Amino acid sequence: MLPVLDVRSRLQPLTAAGDILVRENGKIRCLACGHRCLIPEGREGVCRVRYVRDDTLHVPFGYVATTQLDPIEKKPFFHVTPGARAFSFGMLGCDFRCAYCQNWEISQVLHDEASDAYARPLRVTPAELVDAAKKAQATMVTSTYNEPLITTEWAVAVFREARAAGLLTSYVSNGNGTEEVLDYLRPWVSAYKIDLKGMRNEGYRQLGGRLQPVLDTVRWVVDRGIWLEVVTLIVPGFNDSHAELRDAARFLASVSPDIPWHVTAFHDDYKMTDRGRTPVATIQRAAELGREEGLRYVYAGNLPGRVGEWEDTRCPSCAAPLVERVGFLVRSNRIGPDGLCPDCGERVPGIWN
Numbered sequence: 001m002l003p004v005l006d007v008r009s010r011l012q013p014l015t016a017a018g019d020i021l022v023r024e025n026g027k028i029r030c031l032a033c034g035h036r037c038l039i040p041e042g043r044e045g046v047c048r049v050r051y052v053r054d055d056t057l058h059v060p061f062g063y064v065a066t067t068q069l070d071p072i073e074k075k076p077f078f079h080v081t082p083g084a085r086a087f088s089f090g091m092l093g094c095d096f097r098c099a100y101c102q103n104w105e106i107s108q109v110l111h112d113e114a115s116d117a118y119a120r121p122l123r124v125t126p127a128e129l130v131d132a133a134k135k136a137q138a139t140m141v142t143s144t145y146n147e148p149l150i151t152t153e154w155a156v157a158v159f160r161e162a163r164a165a166g167l168l169t170s171y172v173s174n175g176n177g178t179e180e181v182l183d184y185l186r187p188w189v190s191a192y193k194i195d196l197k198g199m200r201n202e203g204y205r206q207l208g209g210r211l212q213p214v215l216d217t218v219r220w221v222v223d224r225g226i227w228l229e230v231v232t233l234i235v236p237g238f239n240d241s242h243a244e245l246r247d248a249a250r251f252l253a254s255v256s257p258d259i260p261w262h263v264t265a266f267h268d269d270y271k272m273t274d275r276g277r278t279p280v281a282t283i284q285r286a287a288e289l290g291r292e293e294g295l296r297y298v299y300a301g302n303l304p305g306r307v308g309e310w311e312d313t314r315c316p317s318c319a320a321p322l323v324e325r326v327g328f329l330v331r332s333n334r335i336g337p338d339g340l341c342p343d344c345g346e347r348v349p350g351i352w353n
Contacts, residue, residue, distance in 0.1 A: 007092065007109060007110070007120075007121070008110065010120075010121055011049070011060070011063075011092065011121060014060065014061060014062050014063045014121055014123070015058040015059060015060060015061050015062075016058070016059060016061035016062070016153060016154075017056050017057065017058065017059075018030070018032075018050065018056075018057035018058065018059035018153055019153055019184065020032045020152060020153070020180055020181050020184055021057050024038065027039065027040050027041075027052075028052050028055075028057050030045050030050050030057060031178050031180040031181060032047075032050060032059075032149055032150050032152055032178070032181050033046075033047065033095045033147070033149045033150055033176050033177065033178065033181070033213075034095075034176040034177060034178060034209065034210065034213030034214070034216075034217070035047075035095055035176070035209075036178065037050075039051065039052045039057070040052065041053070041054075041055065045095075045150075046095050046208075047093050047094065047095040047147070047150040048093055048110045048111060049091075049092060049093035049110065049150055049151070050150060059150075059151070059153050059154070060091050060092070060093070060150070060151045060153075060154055061153060061154045061157070062123060062124070062125070062154070063091065063121040063122055063123050063124060064089045064090065064091060064121075064122055064124050064129070065090050065091050065092050065106045065120070065121055065122070065145070065146070066089070066090050066106060066145055067087065067088065067089045067090075067129070067132065068087075068088045068145075069085055069086075069087055069088070069136045069138060070085065070086050070088055070142075070328075071083075071084075071085060071086070071328040071329075072084045072085060072086045072139075072140060073325065073327075073328040073329075073330065074086075074328050075088075075142060075144070075170065075172055075193055076193070076229065076231065076262050076299070076301060076328075077170065077191055077193065077229055078229065078260055078262070078297070078299055078313060078323070078325075079227070079229065079260055079297070079313070079348070079349065079350025079351065079352075080140070080168070080170075080190075080191050080227065080229075080350060080351045080352075081139055081140070081168070081351060081352065081353070082313075082323050082325075082330045082333045082335070083330040083333060084138075084139040084140065085136065085137060085138045085139065085140075086138055086139075086140040086141070086142045086170070087129075087132065087133035087136055087138035087140070087141050087142065088141075088142045088143075088144045088145065088172075089129060089141070089142070089143060089144070089145075089158070090103070090106055090107075090143070090144055090145025090146045091106075091121075091145075091146050091151045091154065092106050092107075092109060092110060092121065092146055093107065093110050093146055093147070093150055093151075094107040094108060094111070094146055094147040094150070094174075095147055095149070095150055095174070095176055095208070095209070096147065096174050096176065096207050096208045096209050097111060097207060097208035098197070098207045098208075098270075099206075099207075099270060099271040099272040100233075100235060100266065100268075100269050100270055100271070100272040100275075101269070101270050102269050102270070103145045103146065104269070104270040106145055106146055107145065107146040107147065108270070126157045126158040126160065126161040126162075127161055129141065129158055129161070129162075130158070130161040130162050130165050130167065133162065133165075133167060134165060134167075138167070139167060139168055140167060140168040140169065140170055140190070140191075141158060141159065141162040141167050141168070141169050141170075142169070142170045142171070142172060143155040143158070143159075143170070143171055143172070144171075144172035145172075147173060147174055147176075148171045148172065148173050149171075149173055149174075149176065149177055149181055152181055152184060152185055155171070155185070155188075155189075156184065156185060156188050159188035159189060160188060163188060168190040168191065168351065169188060169189050169190050169191075170189065170190055170191040170192065170193065171185070171189055171191075171192045171193065172193045173192065173193065173194055173195070174194070174195050174197070174209070174214070175194035175195060175196065175213075175214040175217040175218060176209050176210075176213050176214055176217065177213065177214075177216075177217035177220065177221075178213075178217075179220055182217070182220050182221065182224060182226075183224075186224050186226065189226055190226075190227065190351060191226065191227040191228075191229070191351060192221050192226050192227065192228050192229075193228075193229050193230070193231060194214065194217060194218055194221070194228065194229075194230050194231070195230075195231050195232070195233065196214060196218070196230050196231070196232050196248055196252075197214075197232070197233065197239065198211070198232070198238070198239035198244060198248070199211065199239075199244050199247040199248045199251065200239070200244060203238060203239055215251065218230065218251075218252070218255055218259075219255055222255055222256055222259070227349075227350065227351055228259055229259065229260040229261075229262065230252055230259055230260070230261050230262065231261075231262040231263075231264055231301075232245070232248055232261070232262070232263050232264070232286070233264050233265075233266055234263055234264065234265065234266060234278045234282055234283060234286055235266045235272070235275060235278070236266065236275045236276060236278055236279075236282075237275060238275075240278070240282055240286075242285070242289070245263075245285070245286045245289050246289045246292075246293060248261075249261065249286075249289050249290040249292070249293035249295055249298075250293045252290075252293075252295060253293045253294040253295050257294045257295055257296050258296055258297065258349045259295065259297075260297040260298075260299060261290050261295050261297070261298050261299070262299045262300075262301050263283055263286040263287055263290065263298070263299070263300055263301070264283070264300070264301035264302045265277060265278040265280075265283055265301070265302035265303050266278045267302075278302075280303055280306050280307065283300045283301075283302075283303060283307060283310075284300060284307060284308075284310065286300075287299070287300045287307070287310045296316040297313065297316070298310065299311065304326050304327030304328075304329075305326050305327070311324075311325045311326065311327070312324045312325060313325075313335070313348070315341040315343065315344060315346050315348065316346065316348070317341065317344050317346035318341065318343050318344040318346065320334075320341060320342075320343040320344070321334070322334050322335045322341060322348065323335060335348060335350075335352055336352065337352050337353035338352070338353075339352045
C-alpha cells in the first residue's frame, strides 16, 4: 500500500491540459462537475485531482487505478445488450464524500489523509485499454469506480478508441454534472448510469454535494438522447422513508416514464457500519412505489432470487416476460435487436443490438 502523499506525488505527472473550463477574472473555473470550482493558481478543486498550475488546468490522464471485467447487468444496465460483458476502468478521486462508498479505496483516498491507497496508478494508453477489452470479449467499455465526471478528458480519449473498435461506452456516475461536461461527453458515450442518492438536499450535504445538480443532470442526459438508467441505494435511516422514495419515483417519471429505476439494498461499508442490510420488504415497497408513480421499468437489486418479478424486464403493454434474471445472470432474453416484444410488438426502449 502507498501512503496518500506518495500516491499524490505519483499522480502529478499523470495529467494533461484540461478542456472543460472557462476563464473568469484571471482564474480558471472548472466545469467538469456540479461544484463548478473557481480554482486560483496553485490550488485544486473539490475533487483534488483537477488543479491549476502555470495558468493551466491539469486533469487526470494516462493511467488507471483498476480494471475489471463485469456482466453488463452489474453496472447496472438492464436495457443494454443483456448478457454481455463490460470492461470497466477507474482512476482515483471523487467530488463527493459518501460515508458508505463501496469503492472508497480508490475514490476517497485523496480525501482521507489517514488512509492508504489500495490501488496503484498504472500508466496505460487508450489503445491498450481497448485491446484488453476486445481480448476479454467485452462489448462495452465503462468508466466507473471513482467519479468519471472528474476524469472526463481521459474517458473521452478512451471512448474514441473504443467507438472506433465498435464497442459501446458508458459512465457509472453520481450525476453531479454540468451541461458543459455533458456536451463534451455526448458524442462519445452510449449509456449513462446515475446514482440518485435521495431526494433531500440535507442528505446530499452529508455526502458533500447538492441535490439540484443531480436532478438537472438526469434531465440533461435524457434531453441529449443518451440512454439513462438510475439507481437508488436504499440506506436504512438515511433515504428509506416512504415519502422520499415516492418523491424519487415521481421525479423520474416526470422526466420520462421509460427511465429504468433500480432500487438496491445497502450493506455496511467504509465509515457507515451501523445500519445493517436493507430489508427485502423495503426494496419491494420502493419498487411498488415506482410502478405506482408511472415508471414502466423498475428493478430491485442486490438480493438475487429474493424479490420475485422485480429482477425481470417485462413488456409494459402485455406484461410478457422479456428478460428473466437472477442477480446478474440472464436466464432468458426474448428481446431482439429491434427492441420489440415478440408477443405484442411493443417497442421497449434501450440499446439491444
